[in-house]
Amino acid sequence: MVEFDDAFRRQLRELFVWRRDVRRFRTDPLPDGAVERLIDTACLSPSVGLSQPWRFVIVDDASRRRAVIDDFKACNADALACYSGERAARYAALKLSGLEQAPGHLAVFADKASDIGHGLGRATMPETTEYSVVGAITAMWLAARADGIGLGWVSILNPQRIHDVLDVPASWKFIAYLCIGYPEAECDQPELERAKWEHRRDASEFTLRR
Numbered sequence: 001m002v003e004f005d006d007a008f009r010r011q012l013r014e015l016f017v018w019r020r021d022v023r024r025f026r027t028d029p030l031p032d033g034a035v036e037r038l039i040d041t042a043c044l045s046p047s048v049g050l051s052q053p054w055r056f057v058i059v060d061d062a063s064r065r066r067a068v069i070d071d072f073k074a075c076n077a078d079a080l081a082c083y084s085g086e087r088a089a090r091y092a093a094l095k096l097s098g099l100e101q102a103p104g105h106l107a108v109f110a111d112k113a114s115d116i117g118h119g120l121g122r123a124t125m126p127e128t129t130e131y132s133v134v135g136a137i138t139a140m141w142l143a144a145r146a147d148g149i150g151l152g153w154v155s156i157l158n159p160q161r162i163h164d165v166l167d168v169p170a171s172w173k174f175i176a177y178l179c180i181g182y183p184e185a186e187c188d189q190p191e192l193e194r195a196k197w198e199h200r201r202d203a204s205e206f207t208l209r210r
């Protein structure tokens with residue numbers, strides 16, 4: 001039996017407060033096995049029917065990385081074109097990926113065809129497969145921060161293109177592309193808030209009682 005004390009709870013809260021989506025990375029490499037250990041921790045996450053539908057692809061190959069970066073640039077240009085005026089100028093000024101600098105690239109997929117879990121919990125809500133993978137990514141995000149490692153989620157990508165670049169099975173649905181490395185700086189405020197793009201709102205704004 002494990003008990004967690006007040007000191008641990010305070011530290012855990014600090015972990016949540018100081019976890020960041022990181023886009024500005026130092027280029028020095030991570031220790032051997034660091035990404036594998038994060039994957040190991042992520043695999044402790046809850047999953048529908050204990051299906052463990054997460055699939056991880058560590059992307060080391062330089063030409064595949066370059067193809068992902070090129071896809072990000074194309075998708076980001078398309079995204080910019082959807083804005084106009086001052087909002088466009090603000091969007092253009094944002095840094096929305098650390099793909100060029102991050103020493104670690106990790107793609108995460110959900111296996112929609114796996115028999116693991118025997119379909120439990122998925123009959124009426126097949127999307128719980130993807131929910132399970134997102135939960136695992138959140139666990140990895142926090143575990144990384146506890147190790148002093150930054151993680152940045154990049155979704156400004158064409159899923160089919162990433163699928164092709166990484167040559168993964170057709171049943172794998174693309175969920176996330178993660179940049180992993182040591183952050184240039186630590187902060188307790190989201191970068192989008194510091195850039196005055198959006199601000200974090202209080203929980204009461206999102207909570208109803210019925």
Ligand SMILES: Cc1cc2c(cc1C)N(C[C@H](O)[C@H](O)[C@H](O)COP(=O)(O)O)c1[nH]c(=O)[nH]c(=O)c1N2
Pocket residue numbers: 019020021022023095096097153154155156189190191192
């Ligand atoms: C599903 C999903 C997808 C993305 C993100 C997050 C999530 C959950 N975020 C990070 C996002 O901007 C960030 O989490 C918020 O701005 C809050 O900041 P902190 O994570 O608290 O630092 C993100 N950030 C970014 O710079 N480029 C991106 O493409 C994305 N995509």
